[in-house]
Amino acid sequence: MNYEKYEFVLESPDLREFRFYSVGPNGRIPMVILFQQMYGDLYNLAFGEYDQGESINDHGQIRNLDRNKILATVASAIFEFLNRYPDRLICFSGSSDSRCRLYRMAISINLIQLSKELQIFGCVRTNDQSIIEPFVKSGMYHEFLIRKK
Amino acid sequence: MKNDEKKMISEVWGVKFIMDPSLTEDKRPKICPEKMARDKDNISRITYWPPELEKFRPYFNDSDSNE
Numbered sequence: 001m002n003y004e005k006y007e008f009v010l011e012s013p014d015l016r017e018f019r020f021y022s023v024g025p026n027g028r029i030p031m032v033i034l035f036q037q038m039y040g041d042l043y044n045l046a047f048g049e050y051d052q053g054e055s056i057n058d059h060g061q062i063r064n065l066d067r068n069k070i071l072a073t074v075a076s077a078i079f080e081f082l083n084r085y086p087d088r089l090i091c092f093s094g095s096s097d098s099r100c101r102l103y104r105m106a107i108s109i110n111l112i113q114l115s116k117e118l119q120i121f122g123c124v125r126t127n128d129q130s131i132i133e134p135f136v137k138s139g140m141y142h143e144f145l146i147r148k149k
Numbered sequence: 150m151k152n153d154e155k156k157m158i159s160e161v162w163g164v165k166f167i168m169d170p171s172l173t174e175d176k177r178p179k180i181c182p183e184k185m186a187r188d189k190d191n192i193s194r195i196t197y198w199p200p201e202l203e204k205f206r207p208y209f210n211d212s213d214s215n216e
Contacts, residue, residue: 005162005163005164006164007163007165008164008165009164009166009167010155010166010167010168010169010172011158011166011167011169012169012172012173012174012177013168013173014174016174016177017177017178018166019172032178034177034178036179036180038188038189038192038207039192039205039207040205040207041204041205042205042207044180044184044185044188046180046181046184050178052178053178054178055178055179055180055181055182056179056181057180057181057183058184072162073164075162076161076162076163076164076166077161077164077166079161079162080159080166083159083161089202089205091188091192092188093187093188093191095184119201121199121202123191125194128194129194129196130191130194130195130196131195131196131197132197132198132199142191143188143191143192145202
C-alpha cells in the first residue's frame with residue numbers, strides 16, 4: 001500500500017473500534033472505523049465521521065479531499081484486525097454504485113500487495129441472488145469479503 | 150503502567166496503532182441499523198459460498214430470513 005495514510009490511529013483493546021482524524025481544507029474531522037459482528041465470525045465493516053451519539057453509516061461524504069488516504073488507513077485497520085483475529089471474515093459493501101466502484105478500484109489497484117496476506121472475494125449479483133468468487137479486477141462486485149490467508 | 154495509558158501496539162504499512170483503553174464497548178458507536186440490515190440482507194441472498202468460506206456461512210430459517 002504505497003498510498004499516503006494517517007500515521008496515528010487509536011484502537012480499542014478488542015480492535016473492534018479505531019479512531020483517527022481526517023485533516024484537510026475542512027479542518028480536523030474525527031473518524032471511526034468499526035467492526036461489528038453480524039453472524040458468528042462474520043463481521044461488518046463501516047467507517048465514517050464520528051459524531052458522538054450518532055450511528056455510523058456509509059452515506060457520508062468524504063469532505064477533506066483525502067479519500068485515498070482514508071481508504072489506505074482503513075485497509076491498514078483491516079489488516080490489524082485480521083492479524084489479531086485470523087479466523088474472522090470481514091464483509092463490506094458500498095452504499096451506492098459509485099461507492100462500490102470506488103472500492104473495486106481501490107482493491108484492484110492494490111490487489112497484488114493486498115493478496116500477499118489477504119484473501120479477497122467479491123459477490124456477483126444475478127437477479128435476486130449472488131455468489132461469492134475470488135476477487136478479480138474485472139468483477140462487478142457490490143459486496144466484498146476479506147480474510148487472512 | 151496506568152490502566153488508562155495509551156501504548157503503541159503495532160505498525161501496519163506505516164500506520165502506527167496505539168491502544169486506547171478508554172475506547173470501551175459501552176461507549177462505542179454502532180453501525181447504523183439501515184446499513185446493517187442492508188448488509189445482512191445482501192448476505193442472506195448469497196447462494197454460493199466457496200468451500201474455504203463455507204464455515205462463515207450463516208443459515209437462515211423462514212423466521213429470520215428478512216433480518
